[in-house]
Amino acid sequence: xxxxxxxxxxxxxxxxxxxxxxxxxxxxxxxxxxxxxxxxxxxxxxxxxxxxxxxxxxxxxxxxxxxxxxxxxxxxxxxxxxxxxxxxxxxxxxxxxxxxxxxxxxxxxxxxx
Amino acid sequence: xxxxxxxxxxxxxxxxxxxxxxxxxxxxxxxxxxxxxxxxxxxxxxxxxxxxxxxxxxxxxxxxxxxxxxxxxxxxxxxxxxxxxxxxxxxxxxxxxxxxxxxxxxxxxxxx
Numbered sequence: 594x595x596x597x598x599x600x601x602x603x604x605x606x607x608x609x610x611x612x613x614x615x616x617x618x619x620x621x622x623x624x625x626x627x628x629x630x631x632x633x634x635x636x637x638x639x640x641x642x643x644x645x646x647x648x649x650x651x652x653x654x655x656x657x658x659x660x661x662x663x664x665x666x667x668x669x670x671x672x673x674x675x676x677x678x679x680x681x682x683x684x685x686x687x688x689x690x691x692x693x694x695x696x697x698x699x700x701x702x703x704x705x706x
Numbered sequence: 707x708x709x710x711x712x713x714x715x716x717x718x719x720x721x722x723x724x725x726x727x728x729x730x731x732x733x734x735x736x737x738x739x740x741x742x743x744x745x746x747x748x749x750x751x752x753x754x755x756x757x758x759x760x761x762x763x764x765x766x767x768x769x770x771x772x773x774x775x776x777x778x779x780x781x782x783x784x785x786x787x788x789x790x791x792x793x794x795x796x797x798x799x800x801x802x803x804x805x806x807x808x809x810x811x812x813x814x815x816x817x818x
Contacts, residue, residue: 625804636709637796637809644804683749687804693762694739694798694807696749 595620597686599697606674607705614669614700616658616684626667627685627694628658637683643667654678676706708732710810712797718816724785727813731778731799738780739807740772743794752795755780756803784815792817 600615618624628640641652648660658669667684684697711730719725731738740752751764755774772782778799784791794814798807 629807636811637798637807639806642806685749689804693751693754693764694741695751696741698748 595686595688595693595695597684597695597697599682599684599700601700602698603701603703605703605705608676609673610704612669612671612674612678612702614682614684614702616667616669616697617665618667618684618686618695619665620686620688623689625687625689626658626660627687628652628656628667628669629683629685629696630680631683632680640669640682674702674704676704678702679704710797710799710808712795712810712813714813715811716814716816718818719787720818721787721789723787724783725787725815726781726783727795727797727815729780729782729797729799729810731780731797732808735799735801735808736778737800737803737805738774738778739798739800740780740782741796741798742766743796743812744792749796752782754803761803787817789817791815 596619598617626643629637630640631637641650643650643660651657681699681701683699685694687694713728737756739754742750754762758774769785774780794812796812798809
C-alpha cells in the first residue's frame with residue numbers, strides 16, 4: 594500500500610543547530626515528493642517538491658531535501674534553524690499525475706531561542 | 707487573489723446526523739482534494755476531484771462522499787456521523803493535479 598512515514602514525532606533544537614527530518618515512502622512506479630509546513634495558526638504551505646531531475650531540491654526559507662531512490666527517502670534539511678522555523682512539518686507523496694496525496698504523521702519542530 | 711475558502715469554520719453535530727462541508731478553490735484552480743486531519747491519524751486523503759470527476763478516493767467508508775460543480779467548487783458529505791468523525795477537514799486546490807496544493811483553513815467538525 595502507498596504510504597509515507599516520518600521518523601520523528603517531536604524534535605527540539607536550539608537556534609543555529611542543523612536540522613534533518615526523516616521521511617520514507619512506499620510507492621510503486623513514479624512518485625512525486627513534497628514537504629509541507631504548518632506554522633502556528635497558519636495554513637499548510639508548500640516548502641519544496643521533487644518530481645524528477647536533480648535529487649537535491651532547494652525550497653523556501655533555506656530548506657532543502659534530498660531524494661535517495663535506493664533508500665526510498667526524502668529527508669528535509671536546514672543547516673541552521675531559526676526560532677521562526679518552529680512549526681509542524683509534513684512529508685507527502687503522490688503518484689504519477691494524481692493528487693491522491695499521502696501525508697506522513699508530521700514532525701513537530703520546536704526551536705528554542 | 708482570494709485563497710481557498712471553506713465553510714463553515716466550525717460545526718457541532720450529534721451522532722447519526724449528516725453534514726455537508728463546502729470548499730471554494732482559488733479562482734482558476736480545477737483540482738480539489740479533501741483531507742481529514744486528526745491528532746492520532748494525521749492527514750489522511752479523502753478524495754480528489756478534477757473537472758467535476760472524482761479521480762481518486764482514499765480508504766474511507768461510503769458514508770464519506772463528495773462532488774465538484776462546474777465552477778470547481780466542491781462539497782463533501784458525511785452521513786450517519788460517528789464520534790470518530792470528529793476532525794479538521796481540509797480542502798486543497800491546485801491548478802492541475804500534481805501541482806502545488808493550496809490549503810484552506812479547514813472545517814472543525816465535532817461529533818457529540
